[in-house]
Amino acid sequence: MKQMFFIRQPHKKQVLHAMKYTLGQAAKETGVSKPTLSRAVKRGDLSAEGGGGKPYKIDPSELGRWLTSYRERNPETTVTTTQSETPETPNVNKELEAEIEALREQVERGEAERMRERTQLEAHIDDLRGRVERAERKEDQLMAQLTDQREAKSEPVELPKKRGFFARLTG
Numbered sequence: 001m002k003q004m005f006f007i008r009q010p011h012k013k014q015v016l017h018a019m020k021y022t023l024g025q026a027a028k029e030t031g032v033s034k035p036t037l038s039r040a041v042k043r044g045d046l047s048a049e050g051g052g053g054k055p056y057k058i059d060p061s062e063l064g065r066w067l068t069s070y071r072e073r074n075p076e077t078t079v080t081t082t083q084s085e086t087p088e089t090p091n092v093n094k095e096l097e098a099e100i101e102a103l104r105e106q107v108e109r110g111e112a113e114r115m116r117e118r119t120q121l122e123a124h125i126d127d128l129r130g131r132v133e134r135a136e137r138k139e140d141q142l143m144a145q146l147t148d149q150r151e152a153k154s155e156p157v158e159l160p161k162k163r164g165f166f167a168r169l170t171g
Helices: 021-031 034-043 060-073 088-153 165-170
Strands: 050-052 054-057
Touching: 021 034, 021 054, 021 060, 034 054
Parallel strands: none
Antiparallel strands: 050 054
8 A cells, every 4th residue: 555645734724835855844844854855866766856966855745755765665653743733732732722622611601690780771771761760750740730730729718807906905
């Protein structure tokens, strides 16, 4: 069974294009040591530009082709992993994602509670406004009644005429 190997780029999300790798970059991308890559270039197994004092420039497609054949010849070779690919990282990421999700749910619950309280407060404010309006109407009615009573009492009432001192003595 033929196995395919891909050049990893954990820090970049881009399509491989005309960019060429230096020997160090190729080693990081493939997980193969620089001396192994250098030997492959010197043997002619891996084509690269440069050499003779100039840094090697390796085409990504050529690197992928060589890596596939290299892995077939050396199945026991382990690939070195970067820190971003360690087994702990997915667990940490999952824990962080779970924490983010829990925080989002908490925010949603808080917003729902805030909306419920807002609705209750608006209903309470409407009730208080109604009470104030009723109290004002009642006050107006009472004031009208007081005004009406005073007007009814303002009719002239005939009081008995006062008699003088001698009139009272004599009878």
